Amino acid sequence: MLFLEKVPDLSSFDLQIYKYVSENIDKIIYMRIRDLAEATHTSTASILRFTKKFDCSGFSEFKVKLQLYAAEKALEVVDDVDEMSYIDFLTRAMQPSYKQKIQRAVELLANKELVVFLGSGSSEIMAQYGSLYFSNLFTLALRIEDPSNYPIEFLSQKFSEQICIIALSVSGETQEVTNYLKHLNTSHCKVISITNSENSTIAKLSDLNIPYYINRETIKKDREHPDKTIELTSQLPAVYTIEAIAKAVRNSLVAEKN
Known part of the structure; x- marks a missing residue:
């Protein structure tokens, strides 16, 4: 799930945050914690609890790992049909x-x-x-x-x-x-x-x-x-x-x- 090999135990609030994050990875890496809280209709405390379930010490580390994950998943260009x-x-x-x-x-x-x-x-x-x-x-x-x-x-x-x-x-x-x-x-x-x-x-x-x-x-x-x-x-x-x-x-x- 995202950059984790395991599936963390997510609450209904966590799933709400996860859905937004997975659909807006490119935006998240430029957001502040309160911006994400506002976008997901949650609180900064909920965001911090969410990031800890992804083995991160805080929102900053979560964004770094998310950015690395996005880079690894970047699509490789393939040749057109020949x-x-x-x-x-x-x-x-x-x-x-x-x-x-x-x-x-x-x-x-x-x-x-x-x-x-x-x-x-x-x-x-x-x-x-x-x-x-x-x-x-x-x-x-x-x-x-x-x-x-x-x-x-x-x-x-x-x-x-x-x-x-x-x-x-x-x-x-x-x-x-x-x-x-x-x-x-x-x-x-x-x-x-x-x-x-x-x-x-x-x-x-x-x-x-x-x-x-x-x-x-x-x-x-x-x-x-x-x-x-x-x-x-x-x-x-x-x-x-x-x-x-x-x-x-x-x-x-x-x-x-x-």
Whole structure:
């Protein structure tokens, strides 16, 4: 809550002050204590009690901490949507080399009874989308929410031979997905990965990697976690690739029956 990691015990008066403060941070740092009391229809004593609940000795310290908090939460500028990067990807997706990879995916998925999608963060949403799209078009597909709780190495050889894993990761280095795929060394599952680069750990752990090479975009999570970033890279190439594979498999099955 504000600059506190914990949630203090706030009275109805405190909540009234808190609501005003959270909505007017830029103004508060220039106000006097009596100005805030007047704005919140409380008293200076109420303001002092409020600031002490936020581990401050007084209103002056509260304003300093509030100013630092506001600076840390300042929005980082992000790039506008780059339509040309999408056009570049779609152009490459029409090339024979890309279509060959889609065809190779069709071959790996042939006669599989189950497709399992893996992903984390925004790629987890893509995994959910992929499982629904595949299930609608040709076979049962599931998304694994927590790879660490699904030790697939305990599956029988006969069953694992009927499974194809599709791993999704922009960086190709997602730890949860990497650890899961490493458990497949002794299994007989086939692995297809869709990543931004073929020079990644997940790509190298796969039977087939389909890289899409689009400009990556990340922002820092916050100043308290300078080593952590938020992935903003577009998932359009992943969506396109998922749909291209599913439709190619469906058409292959239809052609076999005709």
